[in-house]
Amino acid sequence: MANKPRVGIFDFTGCEGCELNQLNFEDQLLDILEHVEIVEWREAMDGRSEELDIAFVEGALSTPDCIKRIHEIRRKSKVLVALGACAVQGGINALKNIRPIEQVREEVYGQDKYLFPTLPALPLSAVVKVDVNIRGCPMTQLEFLKVFTALVMGKAPVEPGNAVCTECKLKDNECVYEKGMICLGPVTRAGCDAQCPTFGQYCTGCRGLVPEPNVEAMQEILVAHGLSMDDARKKLQLFNANQLEGVS
Amino acid sequence: MGTNLDIKVHHLTRVEGHGDIVVNMRDGVLEKARLEIVEAPRYFEAMLKGRNFHEAAIITSRICGICSLGHQMTSFKATEQALGLEVSEQTVQLRKLLVHGATLQSNVLHALFLAAPDFLKVGSVFPLVGTHPEVVKAALRMKRLANDLGEVISGRAVHPISCVPGGFTQLPTAKSLAVLRERLEKQMLPDLVFAADVVATLAGEIPDFRRETEFISLRSDDDYALYDGDICSTDTGRVPDREYRRMSNEFVVPHSTSKHCKVNRSSYMVGALARWNNNHDRLCPEALGVATKLGLKPDCHNPFMNTVAQVVESVHCCLDAMAILDRLLAAGIRDEVPNQDPTRHGTGVGATEVPRGILYHEYTYDRQGRITAANCIIPTGQNLANIDDDMVKLVPEVVDRGEAAIAHLLEMLVRAYDPCISCSVHMLDVKFTR
Secondary structure, eight states: OOSOOEEEEEEOBSOSHHHHHHHTOTTTHHHHHHHOEEEEETTTBOOOOSOEEEEEEESBBOSHHHHHHHHHHHHHEEEEEEEHHHHHHOGGGGGGGGSOHHHHHHHHHGGGGGGSOOOOOBOGGGTSOOOEEEOBTTBOHHHHHHHHHHHHTTOOOOOOOSBHHHHHHHTTOOOGGGGTOOOOGGGBBOOSOSHHHHTTOOOOOTTOBOSSOOHHHHHHHHHHTTOOHHHHHHHHHHHHHHHHHTOO | OOOOEEEEEOSOSSSBSOEEEEEEEETTEEEEEEEEEOOOOOOHHHHHTTOBTTTHHHHHHTTOSTTHHHHHHHHHHHHHHHHTOOOOHHHHHHHHHHHHHHHHHHHHIIIIIIIHHHHTTOSBSHHHHHHOHHHHHHHHHHHHHHHHHHHHHHSOSSSOSSEETTEESSOOOHHHHHHHHHHIIIIIHHHHHHHHHHHHHHGGGSOOOOOOOEEEEEEOSSSSOSSSOEEEETTTEEEOGGGTTTTTOOBOOTTBSSOBOOSSSSOEEOSHHHHHHHHGGGSOHHHHHHHHHHTOOSSOOOGGGHHHHHHHHHHHHHHHHHHHHHHHHHHOOOOOOOOOOOSOOSEEEEEEEETTEEEEEEEEEOTTSBEEEEEEEOHHHHHHHHHHHHHHHHHHHTGGGOHHHHHHHHHHHHHHTOOBHHHHSOOEEEEEOO
16 A cells, blocks of 8 residues: 555543553554554654544543543544543443542542542543444454454444344353343443353443433343342443433 | 753653653752653542442453453452452462463563663664564564463453452363463463563663662562562561551652652652562572573662563563463362352452552442442552652763753653553653753
8 A cells, every 4th residue: 555544542531451452463463554554652652643544542531631632633633433432432430420520539639639630531422523433341352453444445334233132142142141140231232242241241331332222121120130220220330321321 | 050951751652641751950950850640530449439349340440451450350359358258279370370461461561562662772662573573573472372361261351351259250161271381381481581582682771770769569478479468568578468558658749640659768669670679589490590691680779670570570470370270270170150249348458469569459348248438559659759769869860961861761761660650540741841
């Protein structure tokens, strides 16, 4: 390719685990580097850049500085990809949004709380236009490669809208409810290949809710399997506090 | 007329998280030399409140992608102690294996991808793909294998899936463990020896700097303590992990969203170098041989040698992982389910060595198994005061070199600590102000 797409990788409030998963492409990293030019990636290299074909952005927005920086990234990027649950939904960070913010600040920094400004943790889409979502906590490498390939080929990536349950069925997994556990598979977007149920865990909802989720029915199922109404709501909030509680 | 220096490195690169380095010198008098942590505050302790014990590790794992396994292990230990959940010896051995895998992956990533470019005078690992392909490929192979170890045992190297309080939701097969055992011996070990040889050729580039400080790590009678042990200080010796608050003393400083710590002096250091200074007598002979080759000696007070200590302990992790696998395979993998039936409720403390140093979690649970209070003390946060003290000593020693060279040296210093700012909140930038 004569002109390789210029790629930047950025992070906001989050654990940088999605970026780390990019450094974990041990088998494909060298191939990836043949198809794009990585021009800005603070976690892995020195240097800054003014113009980008694709920006991959990890993390939620939670300070005034984040808001300023995401606007700058949007301005200089042709395609903006939200990378992982924090960028797509606010992720785990949004758990702080459902408690009074002054109480949250005081609990961690005490009377020094005024030193560190904070905002509710927001998904990128609350502030700028997002072109593509790569979901999950962390994002899966397989999905990243699919989206990456589509973008490099100039095609629109497809975002799955079905529930995790469908992938579990395709894998012939025993239903998590059959094991006496609870699971958020029925209302959670697929695309992870039902990774957690496959490893004996329940789905925690990290990929966000399906389009038009029936949250009430989901809560009823959780309650029917022994959770209190309050605990059922909490389970659902883990990665989806913003969507459920209408913060963004 | 003395020297003036104004250095500001904004958003330091090749570290995990966001931090700035700021140095001001007026007429030869150093006014300021410090690392400012500008990571967005995370508020994890507050987010944990009211959460069920099943969720504690799922949440705290998200403090940091690189250290997610370490946060999980520490979280389980705190939860299990608080709720009286006994775990099997098999669980402990599998967890120790996972810790070795995470330590190997993180140490290799830091030494060869993030720190090595400094010694080879390039801005990132990417130019090395062309100039030093065999080093990059060996590093990628080692990272792959270390991550595979995590994936085979816990489903995923970043935010592991099958480890839970009380044990594992799914156990690895003996066959998959035997394959890992084989690969550790045939691939990882030769690659580590090769990496050590590469580091040996760069040893002359490691800055000669010394500042006596206190080193704190775990220490155990049985092994090179990573998963478990007492808290040990080079100044005052061993205390049980429940006394972790006295051994960290977190306090807020205005220039950092991450809290600072101190114990017997104005600062202390945690991480691979602290583990070396406290526990070199617990390393296997092969690792000690590599230490000799790389010029690492006990009671090393040069923080730049932290990267070397990481390489040395990686050799130990690989060999000890092989020994654990041999024991597990000889005993056979027993089918067992996690023990998640609490026998009490109250407060529990977990202390674990993660790649960047000693990590503490403390939770208090109510009768329903819900968290009423939580505290997490992160290695990088504990190192921040030590980094600042290093800068204050280092800058006057190299003041004649000019701002660009000083800035670069300070970046190397901070990188040597392998800081993880997402953990401590988020971190790095060097600012020189004129």
